Amino acid sequence: MSAPAKPLSNKPLSKQRLRLWLRMLSAHRGIEMHLREQLRLSHDSTLPRFDVMSALDRYRDGLRMSDLSARLKVSNGNVTGIVERLASEGLVERVAVDGDRRAMCVRLTPAGIDRFADMARNHETWVNDRLSAFTEDELITLITLLDRIGEIHE
């Protein structure tokens, strides 16, 4: 691939894995900070709300609270709070589930669908900009390697 080869380090592998983790933290942090600020300035919104709307956009029929929680890998209580705030803005609505009075289904409202489309367009531009340093080959390399992190532990 196109990443320039470096002399192999004499550090133990565990130290190099630690270093990778620090790089991942820093890379993630930088992009996250950028996206948060852009969402706040351009859409008066937040990353967690964007994430919830993104999940719901992919499931227009709606998702149960626990499904949302599972997909976003956040606690049920957190999802309750974020959904509450989105509902108060009229961007999502809670719908009762047939046959299970415990459960609640959440879906985007028409206003939410419009708002999300707008945010998603900008979001893709911002991410594209932050990751513009990579060629297609490098993107494939990174995606393939990062996929492996989840494989043996999930």
Add this chain to the structure above:
Amino acid sequence: MSAPAKPLSNKPLSKQRLRLWLRMLSAHRGIEMHLREQLRLSHDSTLPRFDVMSALDRYRDGLRMSDLSARLKVSNGNVTGIVERLASEGLVERVAVDGDRRAMCVRLTPAGIDRFADMARNHETWVNDRLSAFTEDELITLITLLDRIGEIHE
């Protein structure tokens, strides 16, 4: 390098960069969740506290609050709160700065140094475990590529 080549996608680059960002999110999320739980169970501590102690461990003479904030890429107010809790546990201490009565220097106490050494040993093992799927070549590839994310925006 060793990452298997895949057929080039016909998706536009912006979509592939979005996909990379989602992989980065997922990879980071999984490791973060694991480390948080392990720190809580083994040391009754948290990732932000660990991060603060880690920064202070590298500067045994201490860091000013704003330096800590800059290194960790978090707000000054957040650092104030985390340091307050570490200080209440006797793990760090605040020291006045000569010549500047506004500033405050924070450093690890002897107890904090001991505690951090213990945590850091475990932390390295946990990270090593989570990233064990990568060979040395792959680690170098990932680190080199991820370094590029910060380069053009910082």
Add this chain to the structure above:
DNA sequence: GAAATTTATTTCAAGCATAAAATATCAAGT
């Protein structure tokens, strides 16, 4: 059919995180 167990969601307490305001202090300008 009733009791026990499990499940879905909300509530709660605590920690973390931001952005902005407040406060005290330092440095620069006049």
Add this chain to the structure above:
DNA sequence: ACTTGATATTTTATGCTTGAAATAAATTTC
């Protein structure tokens, strides 16, 4: 020497996040 502007940290309001408890409802067991 005084005024103005900049800086360091804390405080504040708000949002997010966890893990656990509380509550209501469904399922399983007997």
